[in-house]
Amino acid sequence: MASSLYGIVTFILTHSQLRRPQIPIFLCAFVTLLNDRLGETLLLPLLPYLPGRFTDSGTILGLLGGTYALAQFVVAPLIGALSDRFGRKPILTACVAGSVVGLGLFAITVWIDWNILPAAWIGIVPLILLFSARIIDGVSGGTASSATAVLADISTPESRAKAFGLIGVAFGLGFILGPYIGGRLAEINIALPGIAATAFAVANLLLVIYILPETHPPAARNSLPSKRQLNPITQLAQIFANPLVSRLCFAFFLFFMAFNGFTAVLVLYLKQAFSWTVGLAGLTFAVVGVIAMVVQGLLIGPLVKSFGEWRLTIAGVGFVIAGCLLLPMASQQNSISVVFTAVSVLALGTGLVVPCLRALVSRRLDNAGQGAVLGSLQGLQSLGTFLGAAAAGFAYDQIGPRSPFWLAILVLTGVVALVAGGPPASTSNTTIKQS
Numbered sequence: 001m002a003s004s005l006y007g008i009v010t011f012i013l014t015h016s017q018l019r020r021p022q023i024p025i026f027l028c029a030f031v032t033l034l035n036d037r038l039g040e041t042l043l044l045p046l047l048p049y050l051p052g053r054f055t056d057s058g059t060i061l062g063l064l065g066g067t068y069a070l071a072q073f074v075v076a077p078l079i080g081a082l083s084d085r086f087g088r089k090p091i092l093t094a095c096v097a098g099s100v101v102g103l104g105l106f107a108i109t110v111w112i113d114w115n116i117l118p119a120a121w122i123g124i125v126p127l128i129l130l131f132s133a134r135i136i137d138g139v140s141g142g143t144a145s146s147a148t149a150v151l152a153d154i155s156t157p158e159s160r161a162k163a164f165g166l167i168g169v170a171f172g173l174g175f176i177l178g179p180y181i182g183g184r185l186a187e188i189n190i191a192l193p194g195i196a197a198t199a200f201a202v203a204n205l206l207l208v209i210y211i212l213p214e215t216h217p218p219a220a221r222n223s224l225p226s227k228r229q230l231n232p233i234t235q236l237a238q239i240f241a242n243p244l245v246s247r248l249c250f251a252f253f254l255f256f257m258a259f260n261g262f263t264a265v266l267v268l269y270l271k272q273a274f275s276w277t278v279g280l281a282g283l284t285f286a287v288v289g290v291i292a293m294v295v296q297g298l299l300i301g302p303l304v305k306s307f308g309e310w311r312l313t314i315a316g317v318g319f320v321i322a323g324c325l326l327l328p329m330a331s332q333q334n335s336i337s338v339v340f341t342a343v344s345v346l347a348l349g350t351g352l353v354v355p356c357l358r359a360l361v362s363r364r365l366d367n368a369g370q371g372a373v374l375g376s377l378q379g380l381q382s383l384g385t386f387l388g389a390a391a392a393g394f395a396y397d398q399i400g401p402r403s404p405f406w407l408a409i410l411v412l413t414g415v416v417a418l419v420a421g422g423p424p425a426s427t428s429n430t431t432i433k434q435s
Contacts, residue, residue: 024212024213025212025213026151028147028207028208028212029148029166030166030169031203031204031207032096032143032146032147032204033144033147033148033166033170034170034173034204035099035143035201035204036099036143036174037170037171038197038200039103039197039201040174041174041175041178041179042181043103043193043194043197044065044267045179045182045281045282046182046186046193047061047267048268049186049271049278057393057397058268058393058396058397059390059393059394059396059397060393061265061268061393062264062265062390062391062392064127064130064131065134065264066385067131067138067386068135069260069381069384069385069389070138071134071135071136071137071138072139072378072379073232073379073382074232075138076235076378076379077231077234077379078230079091079145080146080149080378081222081224081230083146083149083216084216084221085221085223085224086221087218087221088146088149088150088153088212088214088215089208089212089214089215092150092212093209095143095146096143096201096205096208097140098136098137098139099137099140099143099204100201100205102134102135102137102138103133103137103197103198105136106133106194106197106198107191107194107198108129108194109126109130110190110191110194111195114126138382144167144378148164148358149216152362153215153216164358164359164362165296165297165301165355166296167296167355167358169292171289171296172288172289172293172347172351173289173293175286176285176286176290177289179281179283179285179286180282180285180286181196182282183279183282186278232379232383236379236380245361247418247421248357248360249361249377249380250418251313251357251415251418252357252358252380252381252384253381253384254411254412254414255353255357255412255415256380256384256385257384257385257388257391258388258407258408258409259320259350259388259408260384260385260389261387261388261391261392261404261407262327262392264392265404268396273332273335274332276335283340284340284343285343287340287343287347288347289347291348292347292350294351295347295348295351295352296351300351300352300355300356303352304356309356310356312353312356313357313360314416314420315349316348316350316351316353317353317412317415317419319345319346319348319349319352320350320353320412321409321412322349323343323345324342324405324408324409324412325405325409326345327339328405328406358377361377388408388411391404392407392408
């Protein structure tokens with residue numbers, strides 16, 4: 001697995017004209033980002049198919065997915081500030097270790113035969129443990145923001161969109177491998193996907209410990225901010241107070257609220273509306289993964305040169321809206337063709353929006369404050385995910401199975417309005433001064 005991942009990263013970097021000595025750093029960042037995705041895609045898509053011990057409630061599934069994001073939101077500013085103060089490696093090591101613990105608890109919970117408990121406890125105890133596992137994994141969920149800060153450390157503002165494209169490749173590969181491997185393993189034993197996710201997290205931890213060098217030198221490190229500044233709400237208020245990035249940051253928040261909202265209940269929708277099997281539902285994620293890898297791994301650089309991040313962001317949101325329009329139109333007779341077309345369009349749009357919108361914000365930042373601000377962006381993503389997943393799950397139960405898609409379209413329309421308010425001013429000499 002490690003050699004194949006190394007080959008993937010080498011291929012991407014060669015085509016992105018990035019320096020070859022940086023490949024080990026990108027490999028560690030890539031595996032960390034992939035671990036972050038696999039922790040989701042190996043496990044959560046299987047929940048609607050787990051017999052007896054869990055729930056088919058959209059509200060519960062939305063909250064379960066959102067709990068991880070909420071815990072991540074609370075600690076994201078602290079993790080970012082700690083990485084700016086003590087360096088990326090020790091913080092990333094601690095975060096991946098926490099991921100091992102959280103995924104391990106998840107795996108144990110699925111593995112135990114809960115029929116030994118009284119009937120009244122069978123549905124309660126596993127859910128408590130699953131929520132606890134997601135909280136632990138979320139509290140240590142600075143893996144993505146810390147890995148993103150590593151990428152920012154070793155890339156120039158001009159090449160940052162390409163570097164952030166690696167996030168999309170990890171996202172895509174996670175969507176390919178996670179549901180496919182998880183589905184295959186679940187056919188053997190329902191606990192195996194959780195065990196596999198934990199094993200990969202352990203491998204990620206060893207890679208970070210023994211291969212990743214420190215990318216944030218002592219001379220560039222900041223002192224720890226005050227407790228007030230580490231408050232996630234205060235962090236977000238500081239970002240939104242700056243008119244140069246407030247519009248883009250709010251668009252970033254709304255995009256993830258919409259996208260992660262309806263995806264939180266998508267598998268449940270496919271199961272209940274069309275009686276899809278876990279294998280067929282997993283194939284939709286594989287399609288998303290392939291397209292995201294192609295767009296963000298190979299095409300994002302040339303596309304940015306030709307059209308710029310601003311235009312690509314608007315076009316990408318348009319594609320996501322189109323995909324959301326298609327999903328409610330599926331019926332029992334045409335569900336396979338319509339759903340696969342929809343997720344293909346969704347993947348294309350997401351592959352454009354995520355690196356371009358993040359790069360538009362990042363290019364306006366001081367290099368010394370990348371960790372803290374990128375941590376705040378991760379906090380925005382996490383808060384949007386929690387609110388979106390909770391709202392989508394509630395709407396699924398109370399309004400109807402198709403309502404999360406219509407709500408997403410409404411929110412995404414707001415994203416278009418925010419981004420299309422005017423192309424950002426030149427960022428070549430514009431930065432946000434960090435306190």
